[in-house]
Amino acid sequence: MKNHVWRPLFVVLGVAALILAARMFYVPKDFGVHDQGYMYGFHRLGNEQDWKDQKPEYRFEPEYCSGCHPDKAEELSTSPHAIIPCEDCHGPAKGHPEDPPKLPIDRSREQCMRCHAYLPYAQSGRSNIRGIDPAEHNPGTECVICHDPHHSNAVETPHPQPPLP
Amino acid sequence: MGFDVMDRREFIRSTAIFIAGASVPAAALEVMSAKELFAARPDIHWVFLVDTTKCVGCGFCVKACKLENGIPYDANVTRTWVERYVLTKDGKVRADTPKGARDGFITKQIDENAEGMKDIKDEDIDKAFFVPKLCNQCDNPPCVQVCPVGATYKTADGVVLVDRTWCIGCGYCIMGCPYGVRFFHPVEHVADKCTFCYHRITKGRKTACVEACPFGARDIGNIKDPNDPVAKVIMTQRVGVLKDEYGTKPQAFYIGLSKEVR
Amino acid sequence: MPVHGEIWTVKELFVLPNEYIYWAIQIVMYPFMTGLVAGAFVLSSLYHVFGVKALKDIARFALVFSMSLLPVAMMPLQLHLMQPLRGIEVMMTPHFTSAIAAFGIVFMTYASIVASELWFVYREHFVTTARALSAKSDRSALDGMRLMLFRALTLGAYDVSEAALAKDHKAVTILAGIGIPVACFLHGYAGFIFGSVKANALWMTPLMPVIFIMSAIVSGIALCILVYITISVYRHRTAGGVSGGSRECSTAKEVLCVPGTMAAMDATRYLRIFMIFAITLELLDIIFRGYTAVKSWDILRQVIYGKDFYNIFIFQYGVGNLLPFILLMLPGLTVRRTVVAAVLVLFGVFMMRWNVVIGGQSFSLTFSGFMHYHMPVVPSDLETFREGLGGVMLVAVTPFVIFHFLNKVMPVFPAREGR
Numbered sequence: 001m002k003n004h005v006w007r008p009l010f011v012v013l014g015v016a017a018l019i020l021a022a023r024m025f026y027v028p029k030d031f032g033v034h035d036q037g038y039m040y041g042f043h044r045l046g047n048e049q050d051w052k053d054q055k056p057e058y059r060f061e062p063e064y065c066s067g068c069h070p071d072k073a074e075e076l077s078t079s080p081h082a083i084i085p086c087e088d089c090h091g092p093a094k095g096h097p098e099d100p101p102k103l104p105i106d107r108s109r110e111q112c113m114r115c116h117a118y119l120p121y122a123q124s125g126r127s128n129i130r131g132i133d134p135a136e137h138n139p140g141t142e143c144v145i146c147h148d149p150h151h152s153n154a155v156e157t158p159h160p161q162p163p164l165p
Numbered sequence: 166m167g168f169d170v171m172d173r174r175e176f177i178r179s180t181a182i183f184i185a186g187a188s189v190p191a192a193a194l195e196v197m198s199a200k201e202l203f204a205a206r207p208d209i210h211w212v213f214l215v216d217t218t219k220c221v222g223c224g225f226c227v228k229a230c231k232l233e234n235g236i237p238y239d240a241n242v243t244r245t246w247v248e249r250y251v252l253t254k255d256g257k258v259r260a261d262t263p264k265g266a267r268d269g270f271i272t273k274q275i276d277e278n279a280e281g282m283k284d285i286k287d288e289d290i291d292k293a294f295f296v297p298k299l300c301n302q303c304d305n306p307p308c309v310q311v312c313p314v315g316a317t318y319k320t321a322d323g324v325v326l327v328d329r330t331w332c333i334g335c336g337y338c339i340m341g342c343p344y345g346v347r348f349f350h351p352v353e354h355v356a357d358k359c360t361f362c363y364h365r366i367t368k369g370r371k372t373a374c375v376e377a378c379p380f381g382a383r384d385i386g387n388i389k390d391p392n393d394p395v396a397k398v399i400m401t402q403r404v405g406v407l408k409d410e411y412g413t414k415p416q417a418f419y420i421g422l423s424k425e426v427r
Numbered sequence: 428m429p430v431h432g433e434i435w436t437v438k439e440l441f442v443l444p445n446e447y448i449y450w451a452i453q454i455v456m457y458p459f460m461t462g463l464v465a466g467a468f469v470l471s472s473l474y475h476v477f478g479v480k481a482l483k484d485i486a487r488f489a490l491v492f493s494m495s496l497l498p499v500a501m502m503p504l505q506l507h508l509m510q511p512l513r514g515i516e517v518m519m520t521p522h523f524t525s526a527i528a529a530f531g532i533v534f535m536t537y538a539s540i541v542a543s544e545l546w547f548v549y550r551e552h553f554v555t556t557a558r559a560l561s562a563k564s565d566r567s568a569l570d571g572m573r574l575m576l577f578r579a580l581t582l583g584a585y586d587v588s589e590a591a592l593a594k595d596h597k598a599v600t601i602l603a604g605i606g607i608p609v610a611c612f613l614h615g616y617a618g619f620i621f622g623s624v625k626a627n628a629l630w631m632t633p634l635m636p637v638i639f640i641m642s643a644i645v646s647g648i649a650l651c652i653l654v655y656i657t658i659s660v661y662r663h664r665t666a667g668g669v670s671g672g673s674r675e676c677s678t679a680k681e682v683l684c685v686p687g688t689m690a691a692m693d694a695t696r697y698l699r700i701f702m703i704f705a706i707t708l709e710l711l712d713i714i715f716r717g718y719t720a721v722k723s724w725d726i727l728r729q730v731i732y733g734k735d736f737y738n739i740f741i742f743q744y745g746v747g748n749l750l751p752f753i754l755l756m757l758p759g760l761t762v763r764r765t766v767v768a769a770v771l772v773l774f775g776v777f778m779m780r781w782n783v784v785i786g787g788q789s790f791s792l793t794f795s796g797f798m799h800y801h802m803p804v805v806p807s808d809l810e811t812f813r814e815g816l817g818g819v820m821l822v823a824v825t826p827f828v829i830f831h832f833l834n835k836v837m838p839v840f841p842a843r844e845g846r
Contacts, residue, residue, distance in 0.1 A: 334509020
C-alpha cells in the first residue's frame with residue numbers, strides 16, 4: 001500500500017483505535033448485555049445493587065409502632081382511622097426512636113382535608129367518607145382542636161355534625 | 166426509514182459490526198427470545214394493580230413516594246401521581262392533578278393551570294373519579310429502547326431502572342415515554358422514574374405508595390406466583406391497562422378504568 | 428426547587444405533572460445545524476460527483492464550510508445535556524437501538540469522509556505551502572509553527588506529480604459519492620430521532636427523516652449561497668474591484684460581474700428543486716394526518732391551525748417558503764433578491780425545526796392540555812444561558828469563527844493579486 005491515497009484512512013483507523021482503547025479504561029467491567037437482551041438489558045450490572053441498597057425511609061410495620069406505643073394502637077384500633085398507617089400522619093419513622101428521636105406530626109387542617117373535604121364524586125371511594133365543606137366548617141381552625149383522630153369516631157365535642165349530603 | 170423492527174435490527178447489527186468493529190462485544194448484538202427471557206428469571210415478575218374505584222384522592226401515596234425516594238418535596242415533579250376526572254352534563258371532561266395530588270384533592274375546583282381554577286356545580290356532575298398513575302414498567306419499554314448509552318434498562322424481574330452514574334441527561338427517554346412518568350431529577354440532574362421501590366420489593370416489602378394507601382387502591386405483586394393475591398386478580402378479573410395502542414405492554418393493571426382516562 | 432424545563436414552560440388545562448418542554452431551543456438548533464452541514468456537503472457534491480460545472484467555484488467553499496459547521500452540529504447537544512461531561516458515553520457504550528447512539532457513529536463516519544475529501548482537495552496546497560515555508564531562509568516563529576502544521580497536514584505525501592494529483596481527484600469524486608448517502612444518513616437520523624418517538628403524536632411519521640433531509644439540503648444550499656455572495660462581494664469591494672470586473676461592479680445590480688456570485692446564483696436552481704420536494708412532503712404529512720384523523724388529530728388540529736398557526740402558516744410556509752420561492756422564480760433574478768430569498772429560506776427552515784421540536788411538545792400526552800414555550804432571552808444562570816438566546820448565539824457564531832481559521836489553512840478563494 002505505497003499509494004498515498006490510503007493515508008487518510010490510516011488516520012481514521014488510528015482515531016478508531018484510540019476510541020476503542022479509551023473504551024477499555026472508561027467502561028466499567030460489569031457493563032454489558034444482561035438478562036433482558038441488548039435492547040432492554042444493556043447496562044452496568046452493579047447499578048441493580050445500587051438501587052437495592054437504597055435506604056428505606058418508611059417502615060410501614062404496625063408492630064414496629066405498637067411495640068412501644070401499645071396504648072395508641074389500642075385506642076386507634078376501634079376507629080375508622082385504623083386503616084391509616086401511622087406514618088401517613090406521623091411521617092417516615094426512619095430509625096425512630098434513635099434517629100430521629102421525635103417524629104414531626106402533621107396536625108394540619110389540610111392533612112384532614114385530604115379525605116374529609118367533601119367532594120360529590122359518587123363513582124369514587126371519596127363518597128363513602130364523611131366530608132365537610134372546608135369553606136363553611138370552621139375555616140382556618142385546626143381540626144384536631146375538636147376532633148381526636150385516634151378516637152373511635154373521631155368526635156370529641158358534641159358539635160352538631162354537618163348533615164351527610 | 167420505514168424499516169420494521171427486524172430490518173432495523175439487522176441493519177443496526179451490520180452497521181455496528183462494519184463501522185464500530187470490535188467496539189461492541191458480539192454478545193451485545195444477540196437478541197434474546199421471549200423464551201430465553203423467561204428462563205433468565207422464571208420466578209419473579211413484578212406487576213402493579215390499581216383499583217380506581219377505591220381511590221379517594223387523598224394523595225398519601227404521592228407524599229410517601231416523594232419522602233421515601235428523595236424526590237424534593239416542593240419540586241413540581243413526581244414518580245407517582247393521582248388524576249381527578251370530572252365529567253359534566255354538558256359532555257365535557259375536566260381533569261387535573263394539582264402538584265401531582267401530593268396534598269390530595271381538597272377543593273371542588275379544577276386546576277386548569279394557566280386557565281385558572283374552574284368551578285363546577287355539584288348538580289352538573291355526571292361522574293367523577295380518581296386515577297392513580299405510576300410507571301407501568303412496560304415489557305417493551307420505549308424509554309429503554311431509545312436510551313443512547315445503556316443508562317436505563319429492565320431488570321430480570323421486570324423493573325425499569327435508571328443508572329444515575331451513567332445517564333447523560335439527553336431527555337430522549339422522557340420524550341419516549343407515552344405515560345409521562347419520567348422527569349429530570351432536580352438534584353441529581355439525571356432522568357428519574359418510579360422504581361417500584363426496588364429497595365423495598367427486593368427485601369420482601371411493598372412499595373411506599375402501596376403501604377401508604379389506607380384504602381387498598383394500590384397493590385404490587387408477582388405475576389409468576391399463582392398464589393399471589395395481585396396475580397390472582399389480574400388472572401381472574403377484568404383489568405385494563407393504559408394506552409395499549411403503543412405496544413408497550415404495560416405491567417400496571419387497572420380495575421375500573423373509564424374511557425376518559427388518558 | 429426549580430425543575431428542568433419549568434422556567435420556560437407554561438401549562439394550560441390538563442397536563443401531566445412531569446410534562447415540561449424538555450427539548451428546548453438547543454434541540455431546535457441541533458437539527459438545524461446538522462441540516463446545514465448535510466446541505467452544504469450535498470451542494471459541493473453536486474459539482475464533485477455530478478460534474479455540475481457551474482457550481483465549481485462554490486463547491487470548494489461549500490466543502491470547507493461544511494467542515495466548519497461539523498463540530499457545531501454537536502454543540503447544541505452538548506449544551507443541552509444535563510451531564511455534558513458524560514457525552515462521550517455515546518461513543519463508549521453505544522446502544523444502537525437508539526437513534527442518538529447510531530448518530531454518533533454516523534457523525535464520525537461523515538466527519539472522516541469530509542476531512543478526507545478536504546485533504547485530497549487541498550493536498551497540493553499543503554505540499555506547496557510546506558515546501559515554500561521550508562525553503563524560506565528567515566522563518567519567523569509563526570512561520571515555523573505553520574511549517575510544522577502544514578508538514579503534518581501533508582501526512583508525508585509530497586508527491587504532487589500529474590499522476591498523483593489525478594489520483595487525488597479520483598479520490599475526491601469517490602468520497603463525494605460516498606458522502607452523499609452518508610450526509611443524507613446523518614440528517615435522516617436526525618429526523619429518525621423525532622420520527623421514531625411513538626409517544627409523540629406530531630413527530631411520529633416515517634416521512635420525518637425524508638422531510639428533514641430535503642429541508643436540510645435546502646437550508647445548506649441557502650446558507651452557502653448567502654455566505655458565498657457576502658464574502659465575494661466583500662472581497663470585491665475591499666479589493667477595489669480589481670480581481671474581476673470593473674469599478675461599476677460596486678452597484679448592487681452590477682454585482683453580478685463579481686467572480687463567484689454567478690456560481691451562487693446558479694445554485695438557486697437546486698435550491699428551488701429541493702424546496703419543492705420539502706414543501707410537498709410537509710404538506711403531504713399535514714393532509715394525511717387530517718384525512719386519517721386518528722385519535723391524536725383533535726389536539727394536533729388545535730395546535731396546527733390554532734396555537735401555532737402563525738408559526739406554521741405565516742412564518743414557516745408564507746415568509747419562509749412561498750415568498751422566497753416567488754422571489755427566486757420571478758424573471759431577472761438579481762443578487763440582492765437572491766440574498767433576501769436565501770435569508771428567508773434559512774428562516775423558514777429554522778421555523779420548520781422550531782415547529783417540529785417545540786410544536787411537538789406544545790400539547791400534553793393527555794391530549795387535553797397545552798404547553799407554551801417562552802425562550803429565556805436574558806440569562807439569569809448557566810441553565811438559562813445554555814438553553815436560551817445566549818446558547819443559540821454561541822452556536823450560530825461558532826461556525827463562522829471556525830471557518831475564519833480553516834480558511835487560513837485551506838483558502839477557499841483565490842489569493843488576491845499583489846500578495
